[in-house]
Amino acid sequence: MLYYSGHTRRIGNVDDGSTVTDFLPAERARGVTIQSAAITFHWPPVDPGHPGEKSVTSNSIQSSLNSSTPHTINLIDTPGHADFTFEVIRSLRILDGAVCILDGVAGVEAQTEKVWNQAANYQIPQIIYINKLDRDGAAFGKTIKQIASKLHAWPVVCQIPMYDEKGTLFVGVADAISLRLLKWAGSSDGKCITALELDDLDGSHEALGVELKRARAALVEILSEHDAEMVEKYLEYEEDHLAIPSADIIASLRRCTLNPQCNLVPVFAGASFKNIGVQPLLDAVVNLLPSPGESPDPEVSMTNINGKLSALMSGKLFTASASSAKAPGHSKGLTRKPNTALIQNLEACALAFKVVIDPRRGALVYVRVYSGSIRCGTNLYNTNLQVSERVQRLFKMYAQDSVDIQNLPTGQIGVIPGLKHTRTGDTLISYAGVNPHTGPPAPLNSLQLRPIEVPPAVFFSSIESHSLGEEKAVSNALALLVREDPSLQLSVDEESGQRHLSGLGDFHLEIARDRLVNDLKAKATLGKIEIAYRESILTASPRETFIFDQEIASRIGKAGCVANVQPLGEYSEPSQESDEYYDSAVEDGNRITITIIGNLPTHLSISQIQSALKRGAIAALSRGANHGFPLISTHASITVDTKAHIFGKDTSIIALSSAARLATKAALVKSALEGGSVIKELVMNVTISVDEASFGAVMSDISSARGGQIISLDDGDPSSGASSEAPQIDPGKVYAPPDPFESSVSEGVKEAAGTTNRQRTIVARVPLEQMVGYLKHLRSLSAGRGTFVMSADTFERVVGQREKELLKRLKGY
Numbered sequence: 001m002l003y004y005s006g007h008t009r010r011i012g013n014v015d016d017g018s019t020v021t022d023f024l025p026a027e028r029a030r031g032v033t034i035q036s037a038a039i040t041f042h043w044p045p046v047d048p049g050h051p052g053e054k055s056v057t058s059n060s061i062q063s064s065l066n067s068s069t070p071h072t073i074n075l076i077d078t079p080g081h082a083d084f085t086f087e088v089i090r091s092l093r094i095l096d097g098a099v100c101i102l103d104g105v106a107g108v109e110a111q112t113e114k115v116w117n118q119a120a121n122y123q124i125p126q127i128i129y130i131n132k133l134d135r136d137g138a139a140f141g142k143t144i145k146q147i148a149s150k151l152h153a154w155p156v157v158c159q160i161p162m163y164d165e166k167g168t169l170f171v172g173v174a175d176a177i178s179l180r181l182l183k184w185a186g187s188s189d190g191k192c193i194t195a196l197e198l199d200d201l202d203g204s205h206e207a208l209g210v211e212l213k214r215a216r217a218a219l220v221e222i223l224s225e226h227d228a229e230m231v232e233k234y235l236e237y238e239e240d241h242l243a244i245p246s247a248d249i250i251a252s253l254r255r256c257t258l259n260p261q262c263n264l265v266p267v268f269a270g271a272s273f274k275n276i277g278v279q280p281l282l283d284a285v286v287n288l289l290p291s292p293g294e295s296p297d298p299e300v301s302m303t304n305i306n307g308k309l310s311a312l313m314s315g316k317l318f319t320a321s322a323s324s325a326k327a328p329g330h331s332k333g334l335t336r337k338p339n340t341a342l343i344q345n346l347e348a349c350a351l352a353f354k355v356v357i358d359p360r361r362g363a364l365v366y367v368r369v370y371s372g373s374i375r376c377g378t379n380l381y382n383t384n385l386q387v388s389e390r391v392q393r394l395f396k397m398y399a400q401d402s403v404d405i406q407n408l409p410t411g412q413i414g415v416i417p418g419l420k421h422t423r424t425g426d427t428l429i430s431y432a433g434v435n436p437h438t439g440p441p442a443p444l445n446s447l448q449l450r451p452i453e454v455p456p457a458v459f460f461s462s463i464e465s466h467s468l469g470e471e472k473a474v475s476n477a478l479a480l481l482v483r484e485d486p487s488l489q490l491s492v493d494e495e496s497g498q499r500h501l502s503g504l505g506d507f508h509l510e511i512a513r514d515r516l517v518n519d520l521k522a523k524a525t526l527g528k529i530e531i532a533y534r535e536s537i538l539t540a541s542p543r544e545t546f547i548f549d550q551e552i553a554s555r556i557g558k559a560g561c562v563a564n565v566q567p568l569g570e571y572s573e574p575s576q577e578s579d580e581y582y583d584s585a586v587e588d589g590n591r592i593t594i595t596i597i598g599n600l601p602t603h604l605s606i607s608q609i610q611s612a613l614k615r616g617a618i619a620a621l622s623r624g625a626n627h628g629f630p631l632i633s634t635h636a637s638i639t640v641d642t643k644a645h646i647f648g649k650d651t652s653i654i655a656l657s658s659a660a661r662l663a664t665k666a667a668l669v670k671s672a673l674e675g676g677s678v679i680k681e682l683v684m685n686v687t688i689s690v691d692e693a694s695f696g697a698v699m700s701d702i703s704s705a706r707g708g709q710i711i712s713l714d715d716g717d718p719s720s721g722a723s724s725e726a727p728q729i730d731p732g733k734v735y736a737p738p739d740p741f742e743s744s745v746s747e748g749v750k751e752a753a754g755t756t757n758r759q760r761t762i763v764a765r766v767p768l769e770q771m772v773g774y775l776k777h778l779r780s781l782s783a784g785r786g787t788f789v790m791s792a793d794t795f796e797r798v799v800g801q802r803e804k805e806l807l808k809r810l811k812g813y
C-alpha cells in the first residue's frame with residue numbers, strides 16, 4: 001500500500017525483515033507484528049510535485065469509477081498473535097473502518113473470529129481481502145462460505161480469482177463491480193496491469209466470463225435485498241444485472257457496508273506477496289469505508305457520568321446526569337449541575353492510542369482527535385494522570401518520514417513528540433484558559449474517551465538489575481516499557497522487595513523482556529515466566545483505624561483513616577448522608593469504596609484525596625495476608641472523617657495514601673487470621689478446532705489430563721457453541737465461485753455430507769495453568785493442523801489435590 005501510494009520506494013518483505021510497519025527489532029527478527037503502527041498515506045496518490053493539488057490516477061484501477069480526489073488514509077497494522085489481542089482492541093477503538101485479511105489456504109482462523117467479534121462490538125465497517133491465492137490449496141470459494149458460517153456476515157463477492165490456462169497460476173482478478181478482468185504482469189512490482197472488458201473477452205476466458213456474470217447477478221441481488229435504491233436501479237435498467245453502472249453498484253455497496261443492520265461484507269481477492277490485488281483493495285478502502293465524519297459517536301465517561309461525545313459537546317449529557325443525581329454511587333462534589341459554559345472552553349479532546357519509545361526521537365505519542373483540534377504550543381491536560389503537558393511539536397508519519405504540522409483537526413491521527421508522562425490509552429483535553437497546575441474544572445478533569453478494561457495480567461516474571469548502580473536505569477527503562485504497553489504491570493513484593501513484571505501471556509512477556517534488554521538496553525535479568533494466582537478472604541474484618549505520622553522527604557506527613565474489608569458478595573450499596581463524598585468503583589476484580597465526611601481542607605481537592613486513598617487501598621490489595629497473592633473479590637472500604645483524620649497542611653497526598661494502605665493491610669490481616677483465605681486461579685474459555693482424525697485424542701487430553709470441563713462439541717463452526725450473538729447464516733444460500741480443484745457441488749453441501757476431512761470444534765473451560773505451552777502440544781496431537789483461541793473467564797477456587805500440590809509447591813515442603 002505504501003509503495004503504490006508513493007510513500008516508499010521499495011516493497012517491504014516480512015520474510016527478510018524490511019517492512020515499514022513492523023519496525024521493532026523483535027518484530028523484524030520474528031516476522032510478526034507486535035505493536036500496531038500508524039502511518040499516513042494518500043490514495044489515489046498525491047502528485048509529489050504539487051501535494052494536495054492534483055492526483056495521479058494511473059495506479060488506481062477503480063478510481064475512475066468513483067473519486068479521483070486523493071484521500072488521506074491512516075493505516076494501522078495490528079498484530080495477529082493471540083497474546084497481543086489487547087493491542088488490537090486498543091486499535092479498534094480508534095478505527096473508522098477495517099480491512100480483515102484472510103489466508104486463502106487456512107480460511108477463517110480462530111483468532112480472526114475473535115477479532116471480528118470485537119470489531120463488531122465497536123460497529124466498525126469491514127471489508128475482507130482474501131490473500132495468498134497464489135498458494136497451493138488456496139480455496140477462495142470455501143473461504144467465502146466460511147465468512148458466512150464462522151463470521152456470521154453475508155459475504156458480497158466483488159472479485160473472483162483468475163488463474164492461467166492450466167488453472168494453476170494465480171494471475172489476477174475478475175472484478176464484478178467494473179465487469180473487467182484485471183491481469184497482473186508476472187514477477188513485476190505489480191504496477192503493470194492489463195484490463196479486459198467483459199464484452200471484449202476472447203475464447204480463452206470464456207468460463208471466467210460466465211462466472212463473472214453470475215457474480216455480478218449475485219452482487220446486484222444481495223444489494224437489492226438491503227438497499228431500496230439498488231432495487232430502483234435494477235428496475236431502471238430493465239432487470240439487467242450487467243447494465244447497472246459500476247458507480248451505482250459502489251454507491252449501494254457503500255451504503256450497505258456502512259449500515260451495521262445489513263451485516264454485509266464486501267470481499268476482494270489477491271496475493272500480496274505476488275503484488276496482485278493491492279490497488280483495487282485501496283480503491284475499495286476509499287470507496288467503501290467511512291470517513292471520520294461517518295463513524296459512530298464515541299463513548300465518553302466522567303466520574304459517574306457516561307454517554308456519547310456529541311451529547312457531552314451539546315451539554316445534554318450534564319442535563320441528563322443532573323436529573324439522575326440521586327442515583328447510587330454519586331458524590332455531592334461531582335454531581336451538581338455544571339455550567340454548560342464549561343463545555344465551550346473544551347477546545348479539543350483526543351485519545352493517545354499509542355506511545356512508542358523511539359531510540360532517536362524519544363517518546364512519540366500517537367493521538368486521534370475526536371473533537372476540536374490540537375494546536376502546537378497548547379497545553380494538553382491528561383485526565384488519567386491529572387497532569388498538563390505542552391505540545392512543543394506536532395507531526396504526521398509518512399512511512400519513515402515525519403512532516404511537521406501546526407494543527408491536528410477532528411478525525412485526524414498525528415504524533416506529539418516529547419511528552420513526558422502520557423501513556424498508551426490516556427485521554428488528552430485542551431481547555432481554554434486552564435491553569436496548568438490545577439487543570440480544568442470537574443467533572444471534565446476526569447473525562448475518558450472510549451475507556452477499555454485492561455484484562456488481568458496473569459503471567460509474571462521477576463526482574464533483577466545486574467548491579468545496584470544499574471538500578472535507576474533499569475527502573476527508567478521499565479517505566480518506559482509500561483508507558484508503551486499498559487497491559488504490562490509492574491509491582492514490588494513488599495516483603496521480598498522483588499520487582500515483578502506481569503503480562504497477558506508468555507509470548508507477551510518474552511517480547512517485553514526482549515524490548516527491555518535489547519532495545520531499551522536495561523542491564524537486568526528476567527526470571528522464569530510464572531502464573532499469577534489470586535487470594536480471596538472469607539470473613540469481614542472489624543473496622544481498623546490507622547493514623548500515619550512519619551517524616552517523608554524531611555516533611556511531616558500525618559493523616560488517618562478507617563478501613564474494613566469483606567468478601568465482595570457481602571457488599572451492598574449503603575444509604576448516604578448529605579454531608580458525605582462517596583465514591584465506589586471496581587478495580588481489578590475488587591471494589592474500593594471511599595467515603596469522606598465533613599468539610600474539605602483548603603489545600604487538597606476532593607479528587608486528590610479520593611485518588612490518594614484509592615492508590616493506598618490498591619497497594620494493600622496487591623498482597624494477600626496468607627499467600628502473598630493479589631486479592632480478588634474483596635471489598636475494601638475507606639472512610640475519612642476530615643475532623644479526626646486530616647491534620648491541616650501536615651496531611652499530604654502521600655500521607656493519605658500511606659494511611660489507606662496500612663489501614664487496609666491491617667484489616668486484611670485481621671480477616672485472614674479470623675476466617676482464613678482461599679487461592680483462586682484463572683479459568684480460560686478455550687475453543688479448539690481440529691480435524692476428525694485427531695478429535696478423540698484432543699478431547700480426552702483436555703478433559704482428563706488437563707482437568708478441563710467440556711462445554712460443547714460441534715462440527716466445523718467454532719462460533720456456534722461460543723459467544724457470537726450474530727444470527728446464523730446458511731452457507732448454502734451464499735454465492736461463491738467454485739474453486740479450481742472442485743467439482744460443481746457446492747462446498748457447503750460437501751461439508752455437510754462429510755466427504756471432506758471434517759473440522760470439529762471443542763469448547764471447554766480449562767485452568768490457565770494447564771494451557772501454558774498448549775499450542776505445541778495440540779500441534780503434536782493433531783499433525784500440526786489444530787488451532788485454538790482462549791479468553792479469560794473467571795477466577796475460581798483451587799480445590800482438592802490441586803490445592804494441596806500448589807501449596808506444597810509454593811511453600812517448598
Ligand SMILES: Nc1nc2c(ncn2[C@@H]2O[C@H](COP(=O)(O)OP(=O)(O)OP(=O)(O)O)[C@@H](O)[C@H]2O)c(=O)[nH]1
Binds near residue numbers: 033
Ligand atoms: N504465498 C504467499 N505468501 C504470503 C502472501 N502474503 C503473505 N505471505 C507470507 O505469509 C507470512 C506472514 O505474512 P505477514 O505479512 O507477516 O502476515 P501478518 O498477518 O501481518 O502476520 P502478523 O504480523 O503476525 O500479524 C510471510 O511469510 C509472508 O511472506 C501471499 O500473498 N502469498
